Amino acid sequence: MTDTCQDDELRAVLRGLLTTIGDKWTLAVVAVLVQQEQRFTAIQRQIDGISHRMLAKTLHDLERDGLVSRTAHAEMPPRVEYALTPLGRTLLDPVDALIRWVDEHGHTVLRNRTTAG
Template identity: 75%
Template structure:
């Protein structure tokens, strides 16, 4: 059986530090909510409540955590406006936009092979 630690890494990721980073990033990006939040921010800057409306079912707490994780990694930017009450807006950074191409590639892979995966799982004839 293959474990995350035994999965072959691309040749550019032979360094232990980068391997550890890759596992962490895959965990963040593969999270249930991350890609939905990224998709919500594709069209531009949004307030917290607008992101929450666009990501159906996400709790306030989980959206806060997801945005903090994405901001920590430099994928999302946060801008606080000096108003009363303070207005906070989130946007994809240039680095965050670079995530869209690999995600699109994954979506195309699922379109091409998803039915095969479902058949293998026994979910489809």
């Protein structure tokens, strides 16, 4: 059994990651980066409605957590590319599981929402 400090630290990490992953834009960015590394503008073009500011924040948060890497190439003009890290790729299975769960139970959730409404 782990001590309370570690449990509290892990709970804080969990809360932070759920906030990041549950964000409106995070999974859209991850979905764009699944195939290949991308430049900022290429990512933005593929995600309808995301602002420059929100994409920058989302990429920064994902990079901070080690889920996305940022590579700056020494060229003129400068070229920066983003890619999922091996850790970021480990998100794909849980996200797929969540999508399957929604496929299986989503209609029940919708019925419950209308009944409770």
